[in-house]
Amino acid sequence: MTAQHAVFGHPITHSRSPFIHAAFAQAEGIALQYRAIDADLETFPAALQAFFADGGRAANVTLPLKEAAFALCASHGHAAQRAGAVNTLIWREQHWHGENTDGSGLVRDLTSRHGLDLRGCRVLLLGAGGAARGVAPALLDAGIDELVVANRTASRADALVDAMGEPGRVISAYWEALDEQGDFEIILNATSAAHGATPPPKLPSSLVNSRTSAVDLNYGAAAVPFLAWANAAGCRKQIDGLGMLVEQAAEAFHLWHGRHPDTEPVYAQLRAQLL
Structure with a gap:
């Protein structure tokens, strides 16, 4: 059957x-x-x-x-x-x-296909919906050092942080104050902004260092705006969500x-x- x-x-x-x-x-x-x-x-x-x-x-x-x-x-x-x-x-x-x-799929793609070592990384997670919630625990289990969650609705970011249960290691940040957060080894876009009429807010280039990889959970046309910003900002790698999907x-x-x-x-x- x-x-x-x-x-x-x-x-x-x-x-x-x-x-x-x-x-x-x-x-x-x-x-x-x-x-x-x-x-x-x-x-x-x-x-x-x-x-x-x-x-x-x-x-x-x-x-x-x-x-x-x-x-x-x-x-x-x-x-x-x-x-x-x-x-x-x-x-x-x-x-x-x-x-x-989602989380295990993302980690497998980043480590096995793209050769990233997540251990000790400082990670910025953009978004706090179902996609972000799906990958956050796996990133922590993979050994990242710190996870900073930013969402345009701050209460959603706070709720995700609380759900992870690791105060100090997982923190929330105001989107409008991202330029005060320093730089990150991984910037991960888990928002769905590119699927709608509202473009994602502009991100400061100060988030990027010489080792930064930008990862979008979207793929195809929906990943273009974020990955274009990542390329212009000088991110070492720009990775879309196709591998994670598979x-x-x-x-x-x-x-x-x-x-x-x-x-x-x-x-x-x-x-x-x-x-």
Whole structure:
């Protein structure tokens, strides 16, 4: 029987997840149907129920639904529990179980594909939504020295900092006062500003030192504004979120099927499509 899978989000037509999981399934010899379902915060619960009624038992969740997905799950994996956000759903023991593979996918991409050593780094995390919550715990577990969280709504940054439970190591900063924060080895954009009509606020070049790498969790056109700033500011590396997308999908695939697919062929195909 063909397994029913889906990715939920809004907007969702741009999603590469159906392609990625179809490629993984073909390589691993698994029969799988994977589709994209457009759902916003209001329609997501009903859309998930309809997916379940149609035989769906495993799914991914993207913007803006990761925190809503957490609330719909009766149990959570460690990474999801710590993040308060879910990007992977599994039907288990008569309920939805939530996992979060964003952080492990990001760390795997940065360290294995791009050769970054995260240990001892000072990291600036821009944004405090579901994407930021998904990657913050994994960055801390990877051995970074300090995580500074900045969000245009300061209370959201404070809430993320509180959720991490490491005062002194994880702190919040006012976006308007980023020029007072010194420099960072990694500047990570986890905002969704490029997906909407409002451009991201201008960042000061004082955030950059000779070792700074800029990382955007977005990819394609959505990553262009931040990475253009990073190039102009002199960041040593400019990395988009395509590799993270593939790696977090591989982690989800492993949770569902017990196999970890080879990610390089799929990453190479997607990178060629973006050129």
